[in-house]
Amino acid sequence: MHVPDGFINAPVSLAAGAVAATAVAVSLRGARRELDERTAPLAGLVAAFVFAVQMLNFPVAAGTSGHLLGGALAAILVGPYTGVLCISVVLLMQGVLFADGGLTALGVNVCDMAVVTTVVAYALFRLLATVLPRRRSSVTAAAFVAALVSVPAAAGAFTLLYALGGTTDVPIGKVFTAMVGVHVLIGLGEAAITALTVGAVVAVRPDLVYGARGLAKPLELRRADGTVIEPVISPVAPRPVRRLALVGLLAALALAGFVSYYASTSPDGLEKVAHDKGIDSKAEEHAAKDSPLADYQVKDVGDARISGGLAGVIGVGATLAVGTGVFLTVRRRRSRAAAAPAGSEAV
Amino acid sequence: MGAGHAHKLYRHARSPVHALPPHCKIAAVFCFVLVVVATPREALWAFGLYALLLAVVTAAARVPAAFLLRRLLIEVPFVAFAVLLPFVAQGERVTVWGLSLSESGLWGAWNILAKGTLGVAASVLLASTTELRALLLGLQRLRMPPLLVQIASFMIRYGDVVTDEMRRMRIARESRGFTARGVRHWKVLATSAGALFIRSYERGERVHLAMVSRGYTGTMPVIDEVTATRAQWTYAAALPLAALAVCLTGWMLT
Numbered sequence: 017m018h019v020p021d022g023f024i025n026a027p028v029s030l031a032a033g034a035v036a037a038t039a040v041a042v043s044l045r046g047a048r049r050e051l052d053e054r055t056a057p058l059a060g061l062v063a064a065f066v067f068a069v070q071m072l073n074f075p076v077a078a079g080t081s082g083h084l085l086g087g088a089l090a091a092i093l094v095g096p097y098t099g100v101l102c103i104s105v106v107l108l109m110q111g112v113l114f115a116d117g118g119l120t121a122l123g124v125n126v127c128d129m130a131v132v133t134t135v136v137a138y139a140l141f142r143l144l145a146t147v148l149p150r151r152r153s154s155v156t157a158a159a160f161v162a163a164l165v166s167v168p169a170a171a172g173a174f175t176l177l178y179a180l181g182g183t184t185d186v187p188i189g190k191v192f193t194a195m196v197g198v199h200v201l202i203g204l205g206e207a208a209i210t211a212l213t214v215g216a217v218v219a220v221r222p223d224l225v226y227g228a229r230g231l232a233k234p235l236e237l238r239r240a241d242g243t244v245i246e247p248v249i250s251p252v253a254p255r256p257v258r259r260l261a262l263v264g265l266l267a268a269l270a271l272a273g274f275v276s277y278y279a280s281t282s283p284d285g286l287e288k289v290a291h292d293k294g295i296d297s298k299a300e301e302h303a304a305k306d307s308p309l310a311d312y313q314v315k316d317v318g319d320a321r322i323s324g325g326l327a328g329v330i331g332v333g334a335t336l337a338v339g340t341g342v343f344l345t346v347r348r349r350r351s352r353a354a355a356a357p358a359g360s361e362a363v
Numbered sequence: 364m365g366a367g368h369a370h371k372l373y374r375h376a377r378s379p380v381h382a383l384p385p386h387c388k389i390a391a392v393f394c395f396v397l398v399v400v401a402t403p404r405e406a407l408w409a410f411g412l413y414a415l416l417l418a419v420v421t422a423a424a425r426v427p428a429a430f431l432l433r434r435l436l437i438e439v440p441f442v443a444f445a446v447l448l449p450f451v452a453q454g455e456r457v458t459v460w461g462l463s464l465s466e467s468g469l470w471g472a473w474n475i476l477a478k479g480t481l482g483v484a485a486s487v488l489l490a491s492t493t494e495l496r497a498l499l500l501g502l503q504r505l506r507m508p509p510l511l512v513q514i515a516s517f518m519i520r521y522g523d524v525v526t527d528e529m530r531r532m533r534i535a536r537e538s539r540g541f542t543a544r545g546v547r548h549w550k551v552l553a554t555s556a557g558a559l560f561i562r563s564y565e566r567g568e569r570v571h572l573a574m575v576s577r578g579y580t581g582t583m584p585v586i587d588e589v590t591a592t593r594a595q596w597t598y599a600a601a602l603p604l605a606a607l608a609v610c611l612t613g614w615m616l617t
Contacts, residue, residue, distance in 0.1 A: 020441050022478020026401040044510055053581045054571045056510060060517020061567035062560075064525040067518065069556050072529065075543045084556070093560060105515050112389075112498065113372055115437055115486035118479065119396045183404075184471025186451055208546075209553050216557025224564055 021118030028181025033123025046097030087133030088163035167203035380424035385501025387599035394603035406613035
């Protein structure tokens, strides 16, 4: 999926480059938190590992073979920030040294292959890891699902960039169907291999797998007669808020995705009335009527019901992302405001 | 262990292009590709002129044409995609040799082929005239975050080591009679990938400890500071400026 030069026009390439640069800057900070001063050697060697693993060919059927993309694998093994960094560095080196993927398309490539795959895979992995029972097999299962979804998600992100700045006028619906269709198949292979690889590492060195850190049992101290010594520091109890949020999210997705499938397509009450009484004759069309999600239908997706469901899921996702972003910003600002007086006292 | 000193993409020679400071070359190539991408696709002659410019640089760098052409093969997958475009795109149809093709699809295919090939050729020229270490130093000079440069340099330095590790594991598998034939053998290959990850990560920890014991504090000292004179910048800017002139003419004429 390495995009060459000239596939996406110059303005969108530059914008994607800016987004990619921001994502890399954020990851640089985050990776320092994940690895502290070991960042450079460890992230470098993991990048070399991803680079090597992309050369490992997996035979599919007689004659054909595929290889791993590695975004989901890196995110689960070393954490999302380091994962983004490693894949970005691999893409940068591939672009500069091997001319694989255009230089101006570097931003586009980093956006959809490094950022989208890693972030989607890790978010999904964390979500599943909290829901599933704490066992080794659930880490493998979560890795499977995360990798499976991450590849079509990257294809979807590519389609979005293509819709914004594609240089050919192939209809978006066709591009979307072709890209996502092919990448669901690729995703199946990616998922199987990622799950098997994560399983192999978890079996030998579970402490190395970033995504399985909560798996280890706390140390149990026993006296000579076998009685257990009560630990002094009790582990933090899981907060009920998290479970509530999770159930809410699942319910919202289920409603948006599946229930809207069966929802009535006739106009809602107000629209109906307005239409009957002729009061909407002057109503102006909404400025975003040409947006790909206008009228809660995904453009160019044929079946009205599937289209509505898809739009619902995308809408819930986008709302959640914006909401979480606002929440985090507010919380950070508040905690900073709370920390400021304490800091000034110390000085 | 002769690996790791020079990558096989680099072609050693003494030429004015090799002698240029790396950050000038990177900036020049990047601007050139950007100008090429911004050129209107209807200006067919402009792309011919760009190819001519690159040919001049190739001659000045003493890179054999056959070497350059062989390295261009990397874009074959996208050529296949471009060939499909005239069949799936919308718009007016034209009949060529009895086939009904989309006119805008033909333009799109031409656009991708021309710009993609020029971009690949420019990057190949950069990689074959610049040493790897110099390339990384050049990126650092262009204000890429030092941490990112360090990660990249570790990746390049240990890339061969990790790849060799993988090759040894493959030889070990094959000497035990294993040949991967289908989906049933994925488990074995994935286990190898897992083992490779553990070995790479542990090697990373050992490398880090060795570095700390030699006084590493989180940044690498830069010993040879490369600076570029104004003359060198002007020399490097010749390529993108000539391309810009072509591009502007292209916009005015179409």
